[in-house]
């Protein structure tokens with residue numbers, strides 16, 4: 001086993017660019033303000049982590065500024081700078097198992113659709129991934145799935161032997177660009193009764209453009225189901241997680257009110273809404289209507305600002321709590337000691353920026369059960385498969401093992417115990433985390 005210390009950071013290549021507010025277009029370069037000068041818009045910076053590395057080492061090229069701002073004009077909260085198309089694609093390819101939904105969610109989504117839009121004869125799922133939701137719908141419904149990720153579409157088509165799934169049309173396309181340009185060969189969306197966007201809108205650089213395109217191309221009485229995480233529920237649902245609501249994969253950070261306002265602007269009227277229990281999901285059913293440029297009201301904006309402040313206060317307490325667990329660990333051992341970290345995802349990058357663990361004299365080894373991360377390095381530290389660590393080291397070693405994951409903590413703890421790791425070596429950062 002080779003334990004190593006964290007290598008120093010180096011400056012990165014830009015995978016990002018400045019953009020106007022996705023809601024009110026404040027800061028639009030063509031209007032008055034230079035695109036590079038976001039400060040002149042008086043946007044309010046809520047959170048900023050400089051030199052944030054997106055997953056494995058890539059000679060410092062995959063370092064970004066993770067900055068969350070509130071628009072100085074309309075209050076909308078978004079990530080700025082935003083990823084360039086290259087940065088965006090890269091980020092999602094490397095996220096691997098860090099990104100996904102729990103098994104069984106697709107059946108709940110399908111049941112919800114059937115309950116709220118009975119008799120819908122066709123469905124288009126945008127950001128369909130491997131097609132779990134479409135496959136959970138009854139066979140009588142004509143089903144289309146679009147995803148930007150070719151690997152997911154390949155997975156989706158893999159079950160072609162299954163007659164039920166073979167009837168689903170899966171399309172690999174970039175829904176934010178090519179697919180919706182009316183002049184391209186691909187132009188136009190399939191003519192469907194219902195369009196679904198489950199946890200997609202918050203990842204898109206220009207959600208308004210997508211919603212407008214859908215509205216322009218859909219049939220008159222089309223229904224749209226949108227689900228996003230919202231700040232209104234962040235304090236309760238994101239719980240103690242130090243990654244939490246303002247994750248690097250989300251580019252727009254909606255509130256219930258701002259989601260409604262954006263839908264209105266794009267010609268979608270919310271007919272019904274639902275807080276999905278067990279995680280931060282706010283689901284609305286909207287129907288095609290005329291465009292209404294009615295912004296978030298001042299009382300709604302005050303409510304959103306209060307929710308944002310409450311959440312940020314809680315987030316800082318969460319970071320302090322994790323720091324306390326780690327400094328207690330460091331105080332209890334004589335450094336330098338070797339430490340194993342389980343988890344090579346975003347959470348470990350947060351530990352690196354927000355806590356002092358990597359500044360200690362300790363040396364580290366990282367393990368992760370995601371094959372996409374195995375064999376890589378993270379700030380110069382090797383990432384291994386759990387099986388690549390000798391059984392003896394799990395069973396008889398004395399190194400502390402830090403679980404660097406919020407949602408995955410219970411499962412990782414279980415795996416460690418199964419490998420014969422003594423309970424006192426396991427450092428869990430969270431008390432009873434919620435499963436997302």
Ligand SMILES: [Zn+2]
Nearest residue numbers: 021024071074
């Ligand atoms: Zn704005």
